[in-house]
Amino acid sequence: MLVVETIAKIRRAHFIEGKSIKQICRELRLSRNTVRRVIRSGATEFSYDRTTQPRPKIDPWRSELDGMLAENVRRPKRERLTLIRIYEELR
Incomplete structure (x- = not known):
């Protein structure tokens, strides 16, 4: 752009x-x-507008992920899940 x-x-x-x-x-x-x-062209600014916004690939698991993250915040620091562990749980 x-x-x-x-x-x-x-x-x-x-x-x-x-x-x-x-x-x-x-x-x-x-x-x-x-x-x-x-x-x-006489235009002073060029912009690109998408016709349709693609859905994110994580969309089917969004609600489950949000629940996991909310639960993870409430846990004590030593019991929290790491990113790798969250990935494995979703998988």
């Missing part, structure tokens, strides 16, 4: 300083397609 400062550097280098796209790519370490897209 490009930040506004990088977009400003690209546009300044191309339009004011007259640098070529290839030279801008080398200096800012960006791809030519990215630099071209910034120069051709």
Whole structure:
């Protein structure tokens, strides 16, 4: 994702300083397609929005894990489960 400062550097280098796209790519370490897209569009900020948010892989065990962690906090320090032990319990 490009930040506004990088977009400003690209546009300044191309339009004011007259640098070529290839030279801008080398200096800012960006791809030519990215630099071209910034120069051709008038946008000052690019962002990517997901159409659907993927569910986390741990979601089916979330309630069980939350219960384990809550119970683990109530235990005395010496009896608490380690991360490896929690993993084995979930497995």
